[in-house]
Amino acid sequence: MTTHELHPRPEQLVYSFGGHEPALTVAPGDVVRLSTEDCFGGAVRSVDDLPSVVCEFPFLNPVTGPIAVEGAEPGDLLAVHFAEIRPARDWAISSTFPHFGALTTTHTTPMLHEALEERVWVYDVDVEAGTCTFRARTGDFEAVLPLDPFHGTVGVAPAADERLMSITPAAHGGNLDTPEMRAGVTLYLPVNVPGAMLAVGDGHCRQGEGEVCGTAVEAAMETTIVVDVVKGAAPAWPRLESDGxxxxxxxxxxxxxxxxxxxxxxxxxxxxxxxxxxLDALQLVSQAGLAPTGNVVDTNYTMVAKLAKSVLGNAVAYDGVHERLKAVARSVVGG
Amino acid sequence: MTTHELHPRPEQLVYSFGGHEPALTVAPGDVVRLSTEDCFGGAVRSVDDLPSVVCEFPFLNPVTGPIAVEGAEPGDLLAVHFAEIRPARDWAISSTFPHFGALTTTHTTPMLHEALEERVWVYDVDVEAGTCTFRARTGDFEAVLPLDPFHGTVGVAPAADERLMSITPAAHGGNLDTPEMRAGVTLYLPVNVPGAMLAVGDGHCRQGEGEVCGTAVEAAMETTIVVDVVKGAAPAWPRLESDGxxxxxxxxxxxxxxxxxxxxxxxxxxxxxxxxxxLDALQLVSQAGLAPTGNVVDTNYTMVAKLAKSVLGNAVAYDGVHERLKAVARSVVGG
Amino acid sequence: MTTHELHPRPEQLVYSFGGHEPALTVAPGDVVRLSTEDCFGGAVRSVDDLPSVVCEFPFLNPVTGPIAVEGAEPGDLLAVHFAEIRPARDWAISSTFPHFGALTTTHTTPMLHEALEERVWVYDVDVEAGTCTFRARTGDFEAVLPLDPFHGTVGVAPAADERLMSITPAAHGGNLDTPEMRAGVTLYLPVNVPGAMLAVGDGHCRQGEGEVCGTAVEAAMETTIVVDVVKGAAPAWPRLESDGxxxxxxxxxxxxxxxxxxxxxxxxxxxxxxxxxxLDALQLVSQAGLAPTGNVVDTNYTMVAKLAKSVLGNAVAYDGVHERLKAVARSVVGG
Amino acid sequence: MTTHELHPRPEQLVYSFGGHEPALTVAPGDVVRLSTEDCFGGAVRSVDDLPSVVCEFPFLNPVTGPIAVEGAEPGDLLAVHFAEIRPARDWAISSTFPHFGALTTTHTTPMLHEALEERVWVYDVDVEAGTCTFRARTGDFEAVLPLDPFHGTVGVAPAADERLMSITPAAHGGNLDTPEMRAGVTLYLPVNVPGAMLAVGDGHCRQGEGEVCGTAVEAAMETTIVVDVVKGAAPAWPRLESDGxxxxxxxxxxxxxxxxxxxxxxxxxxxxxxxxxxLDALQLVSQAGLAPTGNVVDTNYTMVAKLAKSVLGNAVAYDGVHERLKAVARSVVGG
Structure with a gap:
């Protein structure tokens, strides 16, 4: 097991899945410590930095990678275990963005209204305390919220030789924007091209389900992952496994x-x-399953279906890869 | 405060919201102990009782009521606190139903496929142990699931003089099928007609979010509610409040x-x-809110938006009606 | 064959399908000459009459009826042939309405925007010339449009003892808002209650497909229909037949x-x-069918699937009821 | 004005928009005579050639091109006038396809049903008579349908450096599958990359609106187009203009x-x-517009909004480019 470092300079960030040369090549079982920039490319640093002014489409939502995994072939499953996801700064940003969000006219649900006000919020982030603090822009309301860091965007090169903007969630992963993608979780992705071509970005200090306003508490992250390959086990859509x-x-x-x-x-x-x-499986899922919302704002919407492993008897997924990767994670980040 | 009893005979059950004479009239602050039959009208008692054979449309999903609440006028808010929801029998039923469910051709998402197999599951219910037990129909798989009883259907007479089947969820409440409607929760409904005309039914021993197969673990219930009226505070859509x-x-x-x-x-x-x-409220909800699915099978689909009261400062909804009704509930059912 | 007259006074208009005593009882094969008021109840007569001011929810979209048809029983088909639909006045109204329409925040697709401007347009109607004239409210643009009168709302009492606002389109008919419901066409509806309880309203001088802004060129109408019953032939959803x-x-x-x-x-x-x-029928429809939009603004959206009878060989629907009713229509209105 | 020929060999066909070297470079105003293969790559030639057997994903729906247009820059409008679209063979194919179509379980509207039967239909095509003939696979029903040839797939390289499968319709055009794309029509597309990179394919002898079964009457075509560029006039979404x-x-x-x-x-x-x-424009569109369905089967669904030029006064779009290209078309194909 080797530990790699991947800390791209700004011009090395990429903005899509598919069609890129690997930034790093690793072996199954390897660990990667990587840095990700926030969805604004770090350009929004105060409430006066309006994203529509300081960011330039399509250079939004940069991802770090792609990482080629040796031996990963189309039809295989790529397992990505998140060992640690740690905010890199003591602040984070959220904002509205013109024509983006669940409760506003957008380019794909167009109405005849003017865009909503573009507004930026700066959160204080305290990693040791495990908090991020919301401050209202009007009035003096504050709310101290628990840190719950995750990556909104994790994916591989798509099938059919497609190349998709990093803001799109789909079968290859991408911008799923589900808070379930937190440290301790293993993500299972289909491999569509040799090497899989994994990329990671869009760190969130936390996010409500649905990402209603269009952005989370956006932050650069220092993240450690462990990757593995399960031959011939490609899922049709991304799956996740946590301890529970x-x-x-x-x-x-x-x-x-x-x-x-x-x-x-x-x-x-x-x-x-x-x-x-x-039908028996349908019945069990119907009575024991959870269905939290991922995002209702991106180019595709994301839902999660979630079942406690306790109701599945002693079933073990993919021959125990989650437990194996967790053990590796413990060896490198503790916990 | 008066405690009322409402235990309808089968022929006294109703199947719609709107257009019924009250079965009971109560005052704000009163307690009602009531019985509800399951969504099959109790007609499905074994795996051989196929719902499509033993039930007759539209006599599905009976509700108990309506209960007129004195002084409730259009524009008011009706508060319904669930003090206790207790399965009435030691068994409960789930089933598939032809052309009903989220993963099958239906009358409103019609495909050219034949209906899926109609299959019934009988659950063992142990109220003292707090469990209901799933048994697969093929093979010997079992799963002991926690009891989490709630009412799928709670509503008032609709606006605009409409009369809606009890299986429809809408602004008047009805068949919301969200597991959040459990004991300890207060439901807030708009009053559309004098007396509000509350009715309750469709008890579920538990249900996964989304009610994927179309039915929950369906059971007759013995339920205790406390009702109250908040003048002029009608919400546009049903709201709920729990302790958290x-x-x-x-x-x-x-x-x-x-x-x-x-x-x-x-x-x-x-x-x-x-x-x-x-916009500040949007931002807070976007980062701190939850969005669990209610149902994706009924004539309307239901989503819940959920925010921890801890992030709302010391805010108290509706002048503390939830706490007041909870105190009444404690006085009658303990806890 | 008897010809009936049905010209309700304003207080005799109804606003829902279901739950009303018949205003008229007719026999199969009879003709009814009836009057309908516009969707505003005639209250909007100039550009200064804002609907949200002069109309009162839920007293919108009045319908004339219901008409009981002797012998119509649940499971039968009610055929309604439109012999003539003639605007009753030399003007007609269209408007935007706050929180209503396809390109605005609504109560069921809510956004955080303010409502769009409420604006009224008065059209000149010239029945002899067959025109209605649009005049822009700002500037002097005019467009003379062909009259193409039809009824937006035609339906029967719903199934399951429901009572639905007249603005809802569903399986019982109602507010379909499809321009296909013009004179010369026969509408086929399922009979859900004895007598069927037909009601008609919401005349439109013309309408674009989709009714984008939420209203058509709304007008009171003088309409002649011929009704008939086909035993046991209830369609699941409303069907129409024209000559072609x-x-x-x-x-x-x-x-x-x-x-x-x-x-x-x-x-x-x-x-x-x-x-x-x-599958052969699917193939024929797939290559020869049309799919014009009805409405995308009401409580349900409506689509029409349309197939030229010329590709169906010599097939005759419902034993030729369309041709029979057309012959009756000719005998009473000429043409 | 130059006339170019573009008749790719099978291995020169492409299957996506974006990321390809130009197969041909032309100047604004030039004419291109080109050949397109059918969506099956010509591999389905009898009712026994099941597409799922003889075709290999993602090598479906080949397009001819891309064609670079000199001087076309991001932000410009590319005008593509269809001078002639002529079926290349005396037969054409339609089929169902497992997990594809509007009335079947699919990968994106998944149900628990088995796939529908895969069935192929072979149509006789008579270009001189202007007909294509449907023959039922069971029984001896036939229907002679009018030829109405068009291209289902016409597009340019997408924005944001994306590369999209040819079966996706979106802002760059692609697989719109609207019968409006017939000869005599000018298509307006946004230019996203230098040269625009136009590609054309998926000829249909005819198609019902919605393409319900998932395929049209699919045929190789001999097509003549005229292209032009309007500087700085990129539409947000594809637009079309016909004579009317x-x-x-x-x-x-x-x-x-x-x-x-x-x-x-x-x-x-x-x-x-x-x-x-x-709002005045909204009103005019609402009363005079048509809304035919494009497709309800592809990775995106397509709707068309259509307004008669007669109601627009003497308005001329894009400085008359449609008329100019039509004149060029007449000079090369007559008519």
Missing amino acids: FVMSTGSVKPLEDAFRISQHDLVGWTADLTGLDT | FVMSTGSVKPLEDAFRISQHDLVGWTADLTGLDT | FVMSTGSVKPLEDAFRISQHDLVGWTADLTGLDT | FVMSTGSVKPLEDAFRISQHDLVGWTADLTGLDT
Whole structure:
């Protein structure tokens, strides 16, 4: 097991999945310590830095990578375990953005209204205390919120030789924007091209489910991952595993279809893990499953279907890769 | 404070919201102990009782009531606190149903496929142990699941003199099918007609979010509620309050519009509770809110937007009605 | 064959389908000459009459009826042939309405924007010339548009003892808002209650597909219909037949589900009319069908699936009821 | 004006928009005679050639090109006039395809059903008679349908350096699958990269609106186009102009958002063409517009918003480029 470092300079960041030369090549089982910039490319630093002024489309939501994983071939599963996700600065940014968000006219749900006000919030981040602090822009209301860092954007090169903006969540992963992607979790992605071409970005100090206003508490991150490959086990859509749960995702519009994809996948996975037939698996998921929202603002919407491993008997996914990677993670970051 | 009993005979059950004479009239602050039948009208008692054979449309999903609340006038808010929701039998039922559910051709998402197999599951219910037990129909897989009883259907007479099937969730409440409607929670409904005309039914021993297969662990219930009226405070859509959270709901299709309604309402409620302006409230909800799915199978889909009261400062909703009703509840059911 | 007159006074208009005593009882094959008021109840008469001021919810979109048809029983088909639809005045109204329309924040697609401007347009109507004239409110632009009168709202009492606002389109008909409902067309509705309880309203001098701004060129109408009953032939959703086309409708959200319902029904109808199996009927509809939009603004959205009878061989629907009613129509209104 | 020939060999066909070297470079005003293969790559030639067997994902829906247009820069408008679209063979193919179509479980609207039967239909094509003939696969039903050839797929390299499968319709054009793209029409596309990089494919002898079964009457085509560039006039979404109509398109899910995009764009275009303010333009579109369905089966759904030029006064779009290209077309193909 080797530990790699990947700390790109600004001009080395990329803005899409697919079509890039690898920034790093690693072996299955290796550890990568990497840095990610925030979704604004670090250009928003005060409430006066309006994103629509200081950022330039399509140079939004940079990702670090891609990382080629040796031996990963189309049809394989890439496992990405998040050992640690640590905010790199003592501040973070959120904002509205013209024509973006769940409760505003957008380019894909266009109304005849003018755009909402563009407003920036700067959060204080205290990693040791585990908090980030919201301060209202009008009045003196404050709320100290728990840090719950995760990566909004993690994905591989898409199938069919596509090249997709980093802001799109889909079958290759990408901008899923689900708070479930936190440290301690293993993400399972399909491999579509040799080497998989993993990239990571869009760190969030925390985010409500749905990412209603369009952005989370956006932050640069120092992150440690462990990667592995399971031959021939490519899932159709990204899956996650934590110590307590298995999770399927779906990213498409409308939101009920994202829900359907995630639940359909979880029913199939449950059947695979338990030997239940499809309808029995459907029944178990129907009564024991959770369905938290990922995002309802990106180019596709994301839903998560989540089932406690405790109801799955002694089932173990992918031959225990989650536990194996967790052990590696412990060896490098403690915990 | 008076305690009423409401235990309808089968022929006294009703199947819609609106247009019924009251089965009981109570005063604000009163307690009602009531019985509800399951969504099958109790007709499904074994795996051989196929719902499509033993039930007859539209006599599905019976509700108990309506209960007229004295002094409730259009524009008022009806508060319904669930003091206790207790399964009435030691078994409960779930099933698939032809052309119903999130992962099957339905009458409103029609495909050219034949209906899925209709299958019934009988759960063992142990109220003292707090469990209900799933048994697969094929093979010997079992899972002991925690009891988490709630009512899928709670509502009042709709606005505009409408009369809606009890299986429809909408602005009047109805078949919201969210597990958040458990004991200890206060539901806030708009009053549309004099007396509000509250009805309750569709008890669930537990349910996964989304109610994917179309039914929960369906059970008759013995339930105790406390009702109250807040003058002139009608919410646009049903809201809930627990000890830890305020929650807004939206029920419509597509699912992203149900999400939008619930989040839009929660943003407005947050602004009201804190004095934040709209965009600051949006920001707080965006970073601190939860968005669990209610149902994705009924005539409207339901989403819940949920915010911890801890991030709202010392805000108190509706002049503390939740705490007041909780105190009454404690006096009658303990806890 | 008897010809009836039905010209309600304002206080006799109704605002919902279901739950009303018949205003008139007729026999199958009878003719009814009836008057309908516009969707504003005639209260908007100049550009200064803002609907949100002069109209009062829920007293919008009045319908004339209901008309009981002798012998119509649940499971039967009610055929309604439009012999003539004639604007009653030399002016008509269109408007925007706060929180209503396809390109604005609404109560069911809520955004954080203020409502769009409420604006009224008065059209000149010239029945003899067959025109209605649009005049811009700002500047002097005019456009003379062809009259194409139809009824936006035609329906029967709903199933399951429901009572629905007249602005809702669904399986019982109602506010379909499709320009296909013009004179010369026969509408086929399911009978849900004895007598069917037909009601008609919401005349439009013309309307673009989708009714984007939320209202058409709204007008009181003098209309002549011929009704008939086909025993046991209730369609699942409203169907229409013109001299050239058979048409199925679907009314639900999201719009793709309205599309699915209408196409699914048309595939089934095509199979019935031709003897084709389902996939062959699907193929024929896929290559020869049209799919014009009805409305994308009401409580349900409406799509129409439309197939030229010329591609159906010599198939005749419902034993030729359209031709029979057309002959009756000719005998009373000429043409 | 130069006339170019572009007749790719099979291995020269491409399957995506973006990231390809130009196959041909032309000047604004030039004519290109080009050949396109059908969506199956010509591999389906009889009812026994099942597409899922003889075709290999992602090598579906090949396009001819890309064609670089000199001087076309990001922000410009590319005008593509279809002078002639002529079926290349005397037969054409349609089929169902597993997990594809509007009335079946798909990868993005997944259900628990098995896929529908995969079935192929072979149409006789008679270009001189202007017909294509449907023959049922079961029974002896036939229907002679009018030829109405068009290209389902026409687009340019996408913005943001994306590379999209040719089966995706979006802002760059692509697989719009609208029958409006017939000979005599001018398509307006945004230019996103130098040279625009136009590609054309997916010829259809005809297609119903919505492409319900997932495929049209698919055929190789011999097509003649004329291209031009309007500086700085890039539309946000593809627009079309025929002799009688201006048309806007929207391609996204859900279908009501595709409708919104197309209508929103048409309202804006109407305002630009007439000088009307936004609400007056909305009113005119609402009463005079058409809204035919494009496709409800692809990775995005497509709606068309269509307005007769007769109601727009003497407005001329883009300084008359449609008329100019039509004149060139006449000079090369007659008509």
